[in-house]
Amino acid sequence: MNPLLECNALSKRYGNVTALSDINLTLERGKIVGLLGPNGSGKTTLIKLINGLLVPSKGQLLINGTAPGTETKKVVSYLPDKTYLNNWMKVKDLLNFFEDFYYNFDKKRAYDMLEKLHINPNDSLKTMSKGTKEKVQLILVMSRNADLYVLDEPIGGVDPASRDYILDTIISNYNENSTVLISTHLIADVENVLDEVIFIQNGRINLQSSVDDIRMKEGKSVDAYFREVYKC
Template identity: 50%
Template sequence: MAPRLIKRKEATVDSVVSAPSVPPQPAPAAAPQPQPQPRAAAPVLWCQNLTKAYGPAVALDRFTVSVPAGRVVGLLGPNGSGKTTLLKMVAGVSHPTAGEVRVAGLPVGPDSKALVSYLPERPYFSRSMRVREMLAYFADFYPDFDTALAHEMLGRLGVDPTSVCASLSKGTVEKVQLTLVMARHAALYLLDEPIGGVDPAARDYILSTIIRAYRPQSTIILSTHLVRDVETVLDDFILLRYGQMLLHAPVAYVREKGTTLDAFFREEFRC
């Protein structure tokens, strides 16, 4: 027998029995969203495969490093190892053949140069200028230059601001130029042989006070041959030879071996 189709009567409003009221249920709680994590600060100095060639001669060969804030780093190596070449490229006065370099995450340019205070190996001021004129020049050129601090440093180093540069000894000129560089409130200081001609009596003050104490949150890259003198203020060191990095490590690395950085350096580069 064929199934019968049953036609249901449309329910009217009066025939609908009201369902018992149900209290509104709270909406399900939203799943907790991951909180954005603070972005890690960019290294103060970052180099990747940085290379500088002068024709067939390679002065710096695929140099790679990352240096955070608040470190004093010794850049060590014999003559011709690429120390000055590296500092010049970070400062932006020389251009790499290949590779990248960044300062606080910025490519080398006007913005990065504003964060860098650079002391070249050789004097660069006119010998006819007076020391106070050099201070005024820096104060006019660099918004972060601290004139009061510069005068304090010069006073401690025994330098007369009225002196003409031509009348100053090589060591005193170095004191003046180091004062000019360190009196800036920079993120990165690049010092190329800053105490080579300075008398031993002034070295302790320069190293322990100017370099270590004045800029604890900044990074200093210090190129020098005077390893024994600077060892006490260094946090890390970089060894260069023939343009290549041999080692980047904390000074504690060599102390754990029962030796000093000076002895380690002499053994590594013994002729």
């Protein structure tokens, strides 16, 4: 079986700026993986390459053995760092839209999550706070039965009390054959749900490790270790 995600000598340049440099990376199935790095380290660039929104300057990126395209978009569920949904749409219309668009969208799961987060399906996005909009987007993304969920800053605008529920939602809505890749700066909030972390800096991967290994070898949390490695 092909790895879920494989990057071979992957590089991406924007003009003179090298955003990713010669990255080799493999992601297995059934893991929750944190993509962690300081501002400008290349996280969003990698995520956009996974989603076929950018093309590599050099090297290769494969999902289930296939380059990003129509086939991989069926199995990758993506939460971008910026909203792309129409503000005038009601939540229930968005659910119908996703159901039409994605054969693997589970509308019942989405309604269950909305209820638990006290979000009214008849509300339109334009009436919602930033954090509630983010919750709606995450619900849409996590309600697909995907192989790979790619979440770019999923809890950035959400209050601390809701973060735990959202993280629980992420854990309980992926199955053992799928993987969740989460890019975030809120390491302390997410590290308890992570199996693995990838540290990225200046477009290079410094470390790919299980969270347990970091805690055992370094004797500290991932958050404390990250602060030590990236100390300014």
